[in-house]
Amino acid sequence: MGNALDNHSFLDFAYQLYRTMKTNEISLVYEGEINQDITKTFTSLTERNLAKSEESNAVQRKVFNVMVECLQNISKHADSLSEDDQKERRGIVMVSKGEESYNIITGNVIKNSKVPGLRESLEQVNSLDKKGLSTLYKTQMREGKLSEKGGAGLGLIDIAKKTGSTLTYQFKEIDEELSFFILTSTIKRNK
Amino acid sequence: MEVINIQGTDDTPNVILDKDNGKFEISGRSLPEDVNMFYEPIMNWIDGYSEGPNGETEFHFKLEYFNTASSKIILDILLKFEEIVEDGHDVRIKWHYHEEEEDMLEAGEEYADIVEIPFDYEPYTD
Numbered sequence: 001m002g003n004a005l006d007n008h009s010f011l012d013f014a015y016q017l018y019r020t021m022k023t024n025e026i027s028l029v030y031e032g033e034i035n036q037d038i039t040k041t042f043t044s045l046t047e048r049n050l051a052k053s054e055e056s057n058a059v060q061r062k063v064f065n066v067m068v069e070c071l072q073n074i075s076k077h078a079d080s081l082s083e084d085d086q087k088e089r090r091g092i093v094m095v096s097k098g099e100e101s102y103n104i105i106t107g108n109v110i111k112n113s114k115v116p117g118l119r120e121s122l123e124q125v126n127s128l129d130k131k132g133l134s135t136l137y138k139t140q141m142r143e144g145k146l147s148e149k150g151g152a153g154l155g156l157i158d159i160a161k162k163t164g165s166t167l168t169y170q171f172k173e174i175d176e177e178l179s180f181f182i183l184t185s186t187i188k189r190n191k
Numbered sequence: 192m193e194v195i196n197i198q199g200t201d202d203t204p205n206v207i208l209d210k211d212n213g214k215f216e217i218s219g220r221s222l223p224e225d226v227n228m229f230y231e232p233i234m235n236w237i238d239g240y241s242e243g244p245n246g247e248t249e250f251h252f253k254l255e256y257f258n259t260a261s262s263k264i265i266l267d268i269l270l271k272f273e274e275i276v277e278d279g280h281d282v283r284i285k286w287h288y289h290e291e292e293e294d295m296l297e298a299g300e301e302y303a304d305i306v307e308i309p310f311d312y313e314p315y316t317d
Contacts, residue, residue, distance in 0.1 A: 036224035040201050057291045061256065065294070068222050068258050075224075138301055141266050154259035162294055 025097040034078070034091050034108075039071040046095060055189065062162050062187045063102050067095070069155040070106045070185065078108035079178065101165075101189055107182040115171055115179055125156050126166045133161040163187050195236050203229055204254065208236050213245060217268075218253035218287075221261040230264045237271045244280050248272070253287035253315075254295065262298070269306045276308055283309050290314040 021029065027049055028042065043064055050060040074091040091108035110118065128136060137157045144153050160167055168184040192210040199205035199219035207216045223229040250272060257265065272282045286299035296312060303310040 036202070039222075044201065057289065058293065061292060061294065064256065068256075072222070072258060072260070134297075134301060138305055141263050142305060144263065154262060158259045158262075 026094060027097060028093060028095040030093045032090055033088050034071055034074045034093070035089070036075065039068065039075060042071065042093065043067050059102070059187060059189055063095075063104070065162050066104050066159050066185045066187060069159050070104055070183065073155050074106060074108045077110075079111045079114075081109055081174075081178065102187045104185045104187070105182065107180055109174070109178050110171075110181045112173070112177060112179055115181075118181070119171070121153075121156055122167055122169055125160045128160070130161065130164065133157055137161060159185050192239060193236075195233065204257075206233060208233065208240070210240060210245060213247075213249070215248060216251040216253065217265075218251070218255075220255055221257040221265075223261070226258075226260040226264050230261075230268075234264075234267065234271070237268060241271060241275050241278075244275050244278075247281040247283075248275065249283050249285055251285045251287065252299070255289070255292075257298075266302065266305065269302055269308065273306045273308055283311060285311050285313055287313045287315055290316055 020026070028046065030038075030042070032038075046067060047060070047064055050063060055063075071093065075089050078089040078091050080088060080090070089108070091106055094103075094105040096103045096105070124136075125133065137154060140154055140157065156167065163185055165186040165188065168186070170182045172180040172182070174180055194211075195206055195208040197203070197206040202220060202222045202224070204217050204219040204221045207214050209215070221229075252265070269284070272284075276282050284299075284303075286296075286302075288295035288299065296314075299310060299312055
C-alpha cells in the first residue's frame with residue numbers, strides 16, 4: 001500500500017516538475033557528473049535548440065560561450081561530497097529562457113576553505129565595468145599561468161564580459177567542510 | 192619543415208601550418224578538455240619555425256568560438272610571433288570574425304593591444 005502511494009506521489013512530483021519547467025521555459029535540468037563529453041552534449045543540444053529559435057546569432061553564441069565556461073569550471077574545480085570519489089566532479093545545470101533573458105544556473109560542491117578566494121574573485125568581477133573587465137582579462141592572460149587542470153582563472157571574467165550582467169551567486173553551507181556554490185549567469189535577449 | 196594539418200572536431204580547431212606554401216591558419220572551435228596537450232605540437236612547430244621563418248608571414252585566425260583556456264594559449268602563440276617580428280621579419284595577423292559577432296572582433300582587438308604585431312580584421316558572413 002505504502003509503495004503504491006509513493007509511486008503515486010512520485011508521478012505527481014514528475015508532473016509538477018514538468019509544469020514548473022514548462023512555465024519557466026526551462027530547457028535543461030541536470031544533476032550528475034560533469035566532464036568534457038557531458039559539456040559537449042549539453043552545448044550542442046542547446047545550440048540546436050537555439051538554432052531552431054529566432055534568437056540572433058550573437059545571443060546564441062553568448063549562451064553557448066557561457067555554458068562552456070560554467071560547465072568547464074565545474075569539471076575542473078568542483079569538490080566532492082565524499083572523500084573517496086575525488087575524481088568525479090558533479091554539479092547541477094539549468095538553462096531557462098525568460099521574456100528578456102536566458103539564465104544559466106550551475107551549482108557545485110566547494111570546500112569551505114576555497115570560498116573566500118572565490119567570493120573575492122566574484123566581487124572583483126562584479127565591481128568592474130566593461131572596460132575594467134577587458135583590462136583585467138588582458139592582465140590575467142598575460143600574467144596568469146595555465147594550471148595543471150588547464151584553468152586560466154579567466155572563466156568568470158569572460159562570463160561577466162560577454163553577458164554584460166553582474167554574476168548572481170550564493171554559497172549555502174552544507175557542513176564544516178563544504179558548501180554548495182550556485183552561480184546564475186544572465187544573457188539578455190535581443191538588446 | 193614538416194606540415195601540420197589537423198582536422199577540426201566539435202571541440203578542437205582546424206590547424207594548418209605549412210611553411211613552404213606560406214599557409215598559417217587556425218579555424219573553427221577551440222574548447223578542448225586539455226588545451227596544453229592539444230596545442231603542444233603546434234607550439235613546438237612554431238618554435239621550430241621561428242628559427243628560420245619566411246620573410247613574410249600571414250597568420251589567419253578564423254575562430255568561431257574559443258574557451259578561456261584556449262585564449263591564453265592563443266596569446267602564447269601570438270607572443271612567439273612577436274619575437275619573430277622583433278627578429279626583423281614581417282608578420283601580419285588576419286583576424287576573421289563573423290560580422291554579427293562583436294565579441295570575436297573585441298577578442299582580436301584585445302590581443303592587438305597586448306602584442307606588437309599588426310592586425311587586420313576581416314569580417315565574414317554565413
